[in-house]
Amino acid sequence: MTIRLVIIGGGPGGNTAATWAARLGAEVTIIERDIMGGAAHLLDCIPSKAMIATGGAVSATKRFAGMGLEQHVAEIDVDNLAERIDGIRARLENTTTQLLDSQGIRIIRGDASFIDAHTVLVRTTAGEERIEGDAFIIATGSRPRIPQWCTPDGERILTTRDCYPPKIFPTNVCIVGSGVTGVEFVHMFESFGAKVSLVVSRQQVLPGKDPEVAAVLEDDFLRRGVRLLKGARAESIEREGDEVVMVGTPYRLHEDENGQPDGRRLEKTIHLRQRDFMLYEWRFNLVTGKTHERVIDDVLNTEFPVINSLYQGRKNRYSYNIIFPLGGKEEPRFPGLVKYDLSTGGYLAYSAGPKYFYNEPGFAPRDNAQSEDDGYLVVPVWNPDEQRSEIQVFDCKGARIAEGPVARILLPRRMPHGFHATFVSQSTLNRWK
Numbered sequence: 190m191t192i193r194l195v196i197i198g199g200g201p202g203g204n205t206a207a208t209w210a211a212r213l214g215a216e217v218t219i220i221e222r223d224i225m226g227g228a229a230h231l232l233d234c235i236p237s238k239a240m241i242a243t244g245g246a247v248s249a250t251k252r253f254a255g256m257g258l259e260q261h262v263a264e265i266d267v268d269n270l271a272e273r274i275d276g277i278r279a280r281l282e283n284t285t286t287q288l289l290d291s292q293g294i295r296i297i298r299g300d301a302s303f304i305d306a307h308t309v310l311v312r313t314t315a316g317e318e319r320i321e322g323d324a325f326i327i328a329t330g331s332r333p334r335i336p337q338w339c340t341p342d343g344e345r346i347l348t349t350r351d352c353y354p355p356k357i358f359p360t361n362v363c364i365v366g367s368g369v370t371g372v373e374f375v376h377m378f379e380s381f382g383a384k385v386s387l388v389v390s391r392q393q394v395l396p397g398k399d400p401e402v403a404a405v406l407e408d409d410f411l412r413r414g415v416r417l418l419k420g421a422r423a424e425s426i427e428r429e430g431d432e433v434v435m436v437g438t439p440y441r442l443h444e445d446e447n448g449q450p451d452g453r454r455l456e457k458t459i460h461l462r463q464r465d466f467m468l469y470e471w472r473f474n475l476v477t478g479k480t481h482e483r484v485i486d487d488v489l490n491t492e493f494p495v496i497n498s499l500y501q502g503r504k505n506r507y508s509y510n511i512i513f514p515l516g517g518k519e520e521p522r523f524p525g526l527v528k529y530d531l532s533t534g535g536y537l538a539y540s541a542g543p544k545y546f547y548n549e550p551g552f553a554p555r556d557n558a559q560s561e562d563d564g565y566l567v568v569p570v571w572n573p574d575e576q577r578s579e580i581q582v583f584d585c586k587g588a589r590i591a592e593g594p595v596a597r598i599l600l601p602r603r604m605p606h607g608f609h610a611t612f613v614s615q616s617t618l619n620r621w622k
């Protein structure tokens with residue numbers, strides 16, 4: 190009996206499965222609502238490589254004089270570039286479609302959804318069709334994950350998919366995330382002549398990859414003038430006129446001879462440069478290309494900034510940070526916390542005493558909260574002297590945080606220090622179920 194195989198999604202997953210199944214004798218139908226070749230051809234891998242190749246060509250023109258040629262720096266022609274990317278997509282879609290056709294695979298252009306375990310409904314421009322199958326492959330791919338703290342506008346705050354090409358070519362761009370996609374975009378925008386900053390939450394780009402390879406890449410980025418903000422976490426992004434504003438704490442690393450952070454000397458940095466663990470604000474002006482960096486508080490050393498999770502990605506007023514140790518070479522402690530008012534630069538602090546180790550808190554907004562600071566900070570705390578872990582809860586409204594915890598929950602077992610908390614609302618939890 191011939192198996193009727195129905196595949197939803199014509200990306201690399203779906204179309205490869207289709208050709209193999211056809212070769213093995215199955216009767217294959219593939220349904221794609223957008224472009225045969227999938228997000229890889231339309232939105233991800235191919236357009237990003239096409240942009241990188243164009244960026245490489247722009248970079249090459251900067252070296253004309255050195256090659257004995259009259260110096261001209263190429264200007265980006267956005268329409269032409271968009272046409273080039275469309276042309277590449279169209280060619281790839283044609284070859285993929287031809288291959289599937291040649292194997293007798295039925296291609297349906299439309300949006301598929303299941304009716305029951307053996308039937309999908311396909312909505313096409315010509316109407317609806319029911320397709321029955323003995324087996325199904327769901328190869329519907331993925332999409333960019335948008336963090337709760339940011340709202341892309343397709344203009345200034347972009348996901349990868351807004352970049353082929355972007356509506357405005359930025360002269361100054363900040364990239365959050367230093368995995369393969371992040372570093373690919375650093376490379377691309379730098380080639381197009383943008384000033385690039387990269388937020389690296391760990392101590393190396395490409396976390397999880399070979400540190401020696403990452404070090405070579407970092408050296409290359411630094412040589413090209415890319416700013417690496419290592420150990421930094423983006424906690425909000427907002428658009429203010431022509432500026433994007435970001436607040437966070439960088440581990441200002443030991444600097445090399447060029448004044449650039451040297452991530453390979455973190456241990457030394459922690460002991461020698463504690464004063465650099467502070468709350469900073471960065472303003473990236475997207476028109477002038479200028480970056481403005483400012484220390485919000487140059488008195489306290491702090492780390493682990495969090496904000497009310499409901500304000501993530503929006504203009505916010507308060508940041509809650511953990512106090513960093515006060516100096517010396519002994520084991521670092523985190524003996525309290527601070528509530529910053531970003532609009533006035535003022536703060537309120539609570540000190541628990543030098544023996545405590547406060548970890549990254551979560552902010553739980555009160556039900557029907559009336560203001561940004563209407564909620565609780567929930568802090569995992571470790572007391573190394575008594576070998577005891579606890580959770581402390583602070584009321585954040587007004588000045589109450591300085592009065593100390595409103596509740597303490599002693600834990601029966603030790604929680605590792607360096608623990609990071611996060612707040613997840615009940616409605617989000619319900620969505621995950």
Ligand SMILES: Cc1cc2nc3c(=O)[nH]c(=O)nc-3n(C[C@H](O)[C@H](O)[C@H](O)COP(=O)(O)OP(=O)(O)OC[C@H]3O[C@@H](n4cnc5c(N)ncnc54)[C@H](O)[C@@H]3O)c2cc1C
Nearest residue numbers: 198200201202222223227228229233234300301329330331
């Ligand atoms: C910036 C970037 C660069 C990348 N570069 C590379 C690279 O260099 N090399 C590499 O190997 N990988 C790269 N990738 C990863 C690669 O793009 C993905 O791994 C690949 O696209 C996944 O293929 P897929 O078939 O699973 O899904 P997709 O390519 O996402 O295809 C899924 C398809 O399903 C369709 N679909 C979804 N729902 C329905 C429905 N209900 N009905 C009908 N059709 C539907 C969609 O329209 C889409 O065409 C990159 C990714 C990104 C983001």
